Amino acid sequence: MLNIDKFDAEPLNTNPYEYVVINDFLKSDALSSAQADYPEVPGPGSHPSSVLSIHGNFAKLVAELQGPAFQEAIEKKFDIDLTDCPTMYTVRGFCRSRDGKIHTDSKTKIITVLLYMNEDDWPSDGGKLRVLNNGTDLEDYVAEIEPKGGTLLVFKRADNSWHGHHSFEGKRRAIQLNWVTEASVVKREQSRHGFSSKIKKLFGK
Numbered sequence: 605m606l607n608i609d610k611f612d613a614e615p616l617n618t619n620p621y622e623y624v625v626i627n628d629f630l631k632s633d634a635l636s637s638a639q640a641d642y643p644e645v646p647g648p649g650s651h652p653s654s655v656l657s658i659h660g661n662f663a664k665l666v667a668e669l670q671g672p673a674f675q676e677a678i679e680k681k682f683d684i685d686l687t688d689c690p691t692m693y694t695v696r697g698f699c700r701s702r703d704g705k706i707h708t709d710s711k712t713k714i715i716t717v718l719l720y721m722n723e724d725d726w727p728s729d730g731g732k733l734r735v736l737n738n739g740t741d742l743e744d745y746v747a748e749i750e751p752k753g754g755t756l757l758v759f760k761r762a763d764n765s766w767h768g769h770h771s772f773e774g775k776r777r778a779i780q781l782n783w784v785t786e787a788s789v790v791k792r793e794q795s796r797h798g799f800s801s802k803i804k805k806l807f808g809k
Contacts, residue, residue, distance in 0.1 A: 605634035605661075606668050611677050611756070619746060620737050620766075622682055623759035629719065630665075630754045637661040639721055639753065642777060645697035650780065652694055652793075666693060669717065669781050678715060678783075682760050689714055689783040692790040699731055699776035706739050706768035712789040713761045713782045720751040721777035731772030733757065739766045751776060 607629050617623050630638070641660035645651050658666065668674060670691050679686055709716055718733070726732070734745035749757050759765055784790060 605630055605638070605665050606674060607631055608673055608677050611674075611681070616681055617735075617747070620735070621759060621762045621764055623735060623747075623757065623765075624681060625747060625749055626756040627752075628754050629756035634661075634665065635721070635754045638665040639777075642697075642721060643695060645695055648696075648698040648700045648703065650694035650696055652692075656695060666779065669693070669719065669779065675783075678717075678758060681758075682715065684714070684760070686715070686783050689785065690787050690790050691781060691783055692793060693779060693781040696776065696778045696780065699772050699774060701771045701773040704731070704733075704769035704771060706736060706742065706766055708739070708763065708765045708767075709761045709782075711761070712785045714785060715783040716757075716759055716761060717779075717781040718757040719779045719781070720749075720753060720755045721779060722751055722753050722775070724752050726750045726752050728772050728774075730770040731776055733767055733769045735759075736766035736768065738764075742768055742770060751778065753777075 607626070610629065611624070611626055614624050614626055638661045641662035643656040643658055643662060645656065670693070675686055678684070731751060733749045733751065734742060735747040736742065737744045737746060749755060
């Protein structure tokens with residue numbers, strides 16, 4: 605389902621930090637088939653697989669994202685060894701108006717992968733992720749990524765890996781996959797997101 609050859613051919617951006625953006629990262633028909641099996645999420649925020657119904661072509665897509673071919677491609681692109689680094693992933697379905705604040709990701713994350721699963725045409729100027737030069741100004745950016753379906757962003761976490769987006773409220777689907785420093789990070793983060801998901805199920809979106 606993944607267009608690894610296209611990922612391999614894309615140059616690595618190094619300003620202001622290391623990242624790659626790929627449009628149409630999913631092969632023909634892979635996007636629509638995974639969208640059809642996209643899990644129902646109980647509200648905004650990130651949701652772990654343990655509280656969702658992961659099945660069909662969506663499950664196949666996630667398996668490929670966590671598979672050896674994609675890991676090898678990332679290791680080569682970012683000149684990094686991820687052999688002993690566990691992975692974790694979460695699923696997003698909705699965005700709140702307060703989401704998108706500028707941040708760098710936690711130091712426990714090594715590589716962040718964002719694969720957008722929305723429709724082809726993004727309906728708003730808000731919600732477009734920006735690769736930023738600093739941690740204070742959303743207008744000081746070097747790249748803006750429209751979260752249309754099949755668009756991939758991968759970056760190496762750093763102290764200056766600032767990113768964020770202007771306010772958007774509504775449906776905004778994305779898979780976030782991370783290689784992290786140790787297994788305890790996976791357990792802690794999955795537990796935290798799982799508790800949040802259960803609360804949202806109880807009280808509604």
